[in-house]
Amino acid sequence: MTWRKLLKAFPTVILVVDILIRIVSVAVVPRNRRPSSAMAWLMAIFVAPIPGSVLYGLLGSTKLPKDRRDKQREINSLILENTQGLDNRVPTDTQPPWFGTVVQLNRTLGAMPLIPGNTARLLPDYAGSIAAMTEAVDAAERYVHVEFYILTRDESTFLFFDALKRAHDRGVKVRVLYDHWATIRNPQGRVTRTWLRDAGIRFEEMLPFHPTKGMWRRPDLRNHRKIVVVDGDVAFTGSQNMTDPSYNKRGNIRRGLQWKDLMVRVDGPAAVGLNALFITDWYSETDELPTDAEAEPLVERRSGDDAYECQVVPSGPGFDGENNLRLFNALVYGAQERLIIASPYFVPDESMLYAITTAAERGVDVQLFACEVADQFLVYHAQRSYYETLLRAGVRIFLYEKPIVLHSKHFTVDDDVAVIGSSNMDMRSFSLNFEVSLMVRGAGFVDQVREIEADYREKSHEITLAGWLTRPAPLQVLDNVARLTAAVQ
Numbered sequence: 001m002t003w004r005k006l007l008k009a010f011p012t013v014i015l016v017v018d019i020l021i022r023i024v025s026v027a028v029v030p031r032n033r034r035p036s037s038a039m040a041w042l043m044a045i046f047v048a049p050i051p052g053s054v055l056y057g058l059l060g061s062t063k064l065p066k067d068r069r070d071k072q073r074e075i076n077s078l079i080l081e082n083t084q085g086l087d088n089r090v091p092t093d094t095q096p097p098w099f100g101t102v103v104q105l106n107r108t109l110g111a112m113p114l115i116p117g118n119t120a121r122l123l124p125d126y127a128g129s130i131a132a133m134t135e136a137v138d139a140a141e142r143y144v145h146v147e148f149y150i151l152t153r154d155e156s157t158f159l160f161f162d163a164l165k166r167a168h169d170r171g172v173k174v175r176v177l178y179d180h181w182a183t184i185r186n187p188q189g190r191v192t193r194t195w196l197r198d199a200g201i202r203f204e205e206m207l208p209f210h211p212t213k214g215m216w217r218r219p220d221l222r223n224h225r226k227i228v229v230v231d232g233d234v235a236f237t238g239s240q241n242m243t244d245p246s247y248n249k250r251g252n253i254r255r256g257l258q259w260k261d262l263m264v265r266v267d268g269p270a271a272v273g274l275n276a277l278f279i280t281d282w283y284s285e286t287d288e289l290p291t292d293a294e295a296e297p298l299v300e301r302r303s304g305d306d307a308y309e310c311q312v313v314p315s316g317p318g319f320d321g322e323n324n325l326r327l328f329n330a331l332v333y334g335a336q337e338r339l340i341i342a343s344p345y346f347v348p349d350e351s352m353l354y355a356i357t358t359a360a361e362r363g364v365d366v367q368l369f370a371c372e373v374a375d376q377f378l379v380y381h382a383q384r385s386y387y388e389t390l391l392r393a394g395v396r397i398f399l400y401e402k403p404i405v406l407h408s409k410h411f412t413v414d415d416d417v418a419v420i421g422s423s424n425m426d427m428r429s430f431s432l433n434f435e436v437s438l439m440v441r442g443a444g445f446v447d448q449v450r451e452i453e454a455d456y457r458e459k460s461h462e463i464t465l466a467g468w469l470t471r472p473a474p475l476q477v478l479d480n481v482a483r484l485t486a487a488v489q
Contacts, residue, residue, distance in 0.1 A: 312436065372402045
């Protein structure tokens with residue numbers, strides 16, 4: 001066949017390929033996918049069939065490779081086996097009537113039991129939180145497990161890294177995990193990797209993407225967890241990364257952006273649950289399980305008015321379901337009087353949007369804390385597209401004043417239950433990110449969170465429906481277009 005004939009046949013070939021892509025996509029894309037996400041992908045493919053199908057091939061699956069999911073199931077079985085009997089608790093008169101079913105939901109999905117006898121102290125100050133973790137590492141006798149989405153050695157974190165080195169030098173087992181892509185693309189990421197290697201500290205990069213080595217998966221799956229465990233008795237978790245509050249980025253520094261986070265220190269058996277989650281991620285990356293002597297906790301249950309029941313709830317693409325979304329929805333529907341949510345990236349799916357608006361419409365005092373300014377353009381505008389629906393349902397929305405990026409992720413239900421962790425209320429956290437949530441039952445802990453919420457309220461301005469509807473038309477269009485991109489999961 002001559003070049004002239006090939007060129008003449010080329011448009012026909014493209015047309016046939018175009019039609020085939022459209023037909024196949026209608027059959028393939030909606031399978032086991034929420035309708036909104038399926039429609040977004042189909043729209044992308046129908047507008048540009050070849051680029052859209054290539055993009056779908058790269059980003060269309062939210063699942064990890066089978067071997068990684070098998071490891072998660074293996075660890076879940078071990079956790080269930082080793083925690084038999086811990087969840088045979090007797091319901092008390094003070095717990096909400098729906099609480100037991102939520103506990104069972106978390107146990108079924110994430111394997112972790114609800115365990116009493118923990119103390120929990122909030123750490124709302126960025127530098128104070130790093131100082132508290134540094135102090136705990138300096139007291140370590142057996143092991144220190146560190147896991148962060150972003151982990152960088154900089155002026156704000158020097159003390160923590162120096163404590164890791166001291167622990168390592170005195171014979172404490174120090175293991176470090178960080179998300180490969182999120183940390184390495186930070187301006188201090190590669191320097192941090194070099195420092196860890198020179199210090200002799202064992203570290204692994206979570207979810208590295210090496211397709212040339214046969215390691216293929218969706219490239220934007222991320223491990224977003226933040227965990228520090230010391231000797232199995234003390235643990236920290238929450239929203240804060242181990243990095244400078246500017247994230248060391250020139251654009252953030254130029255704009256004066258500073259991240260505000262919330263961490264919690266847990267003393268007691270709940271630290272075992274956070275350690276089990278670290279071990280899960282370590283095993284997934286290394287095929288190694290720490291020995292029983294290193295992982296076995298020396299746990300003492302606390303007692304008194306400041307002792308709380310805690311349950312660790314892991315979630316992410318290693319699980320078959322969206323554990324965090326199911327937990328959040330169950331708690332929202334359980335709320336009877338007050339529901340207060342803090343989430344910097346609030347892009348709910350339909351089920352969560354209906355749960356929150358339904359709560360407001362049945363008379364629950366629902367409040368949402370979000371950011372007046374943000375670092376992610378599309379997410380920022382996508383979440384703004386939901387404000388009108390929320391305001392019409394009666395949800396009160398408070399925007400934390402710039403240049404602070406309110407990065408805390410937590411919510412409280414009535415005066416009984418609080419959840420704090422790494423998970424945003426957006427579709428990325430529900431489907432694509434590995435997250436950790438800590439559910440705490442206890443009026444004393446809820447009171448701690450309420451004080452934090454009151455501080456947020458003083459430093460935020462409340463938006464109203466009337467005022468929101470007057471924003472410029474181009475911004476409204478931009479918000480709505482950004483909302484469409486959020487569904488492509």
